Amino acid sequence: MPTAGRLAGAVIFGLFGWYLAGLSIPLFPESNSPDFWLPVVSGISLVIGWRVCGSRAGHGYNPAIGIGLTCGAAIAFCAVFAISFNQMIINALAxxxxxxxxxxxxxxFNQMIDFAIMFADIPLIATLLIGGVVCAWITEYFGQRFP
Structure with a gap:
C-alpha cells in the first residue's frame, strides 16, 4: 500500500542511487561504464527504497540507522550482481x-568478486554507508510526519 514513507524512500534512494552510480564511473577501466549503469543502479535503489526502507518507515530514528545500512548493502550487492550478470551474458554470447x-x-559469482574488488574504494564505501543512513533518516521523517 502506498504511503508517504514508501514514496519518500523511493524518491530519495533513487536519487541517491543515481549519485552513487555517477560516483563509481571513474572506477571502471578507462572510466568507461556501460550505458545502462546509471539507470539500472538508480532503478535498483528506487525499488530498495520503496520495498525495504519505505515499508519500515515510522518506527523511529534509531532503527532507521540499521535500515539505512541494510539498504546501502542491498544496493551495493544488487548493483554488483547486475553488472556481473551483464558481463556473463556478454561472455555467453561470445x-x-x-x-x-x-x-x-x-x-x-566470480565476476561479482572481481567487480567488488574494483569498487573497493574508501570514499565510495563511506558515501554508500553514510548516505544510506541519511536517506533512511529522511524517509523516517516523512514516514512519521505523513503516516
Whole structure:
C-alpha cells in the first residue's frame, strides 16, 4: 500500500542511487561504464527504497540507522550482481563457456568478486554507508510526519 514513507524512500534512494552510480564511473577501466549503469543502479535503489526502507518507515530514528545500512548493502550487492550478470551474458554470447550453463552461472559469482574488488574504494564505501543512513533518516521523517 502506498504511503508517504514508501514514496519518500523511493524518491530519495533513487536519487541517491543515481549519485552513487555517477560516483563509481571513474572506477571502471578507462572510466568507461556501460550505458545502462546509471539507470539500472538508480532503478535498483528506487525499488530498495520503496520495498525495504519505505515499508519500515515510522518506527523511529534509531532503527532507521540499521535500515539505512541494510539498504546501502542491498544496493551495493544488487548493483554488483547486475553488472556481473551483464558481463556473463556478454561472455555467453561470445561462446566463452565450454562447460554449459553451470559454468556461466558460476562465472557470475566470480565476476561479482572481481567487480567488488574494483569498487573497493574508501570514499565510495563511506558515501554508500553514510548516505544510506541519511536517506533512511529522511524517509523516517516523512514516514512519521505523513503516516
Amino acid at each position: 561462446n566463452r563457456y565450454n562447460g554449459g550453463t553451470m559454468e556461466a552461472v558460476i562465472d557470475v
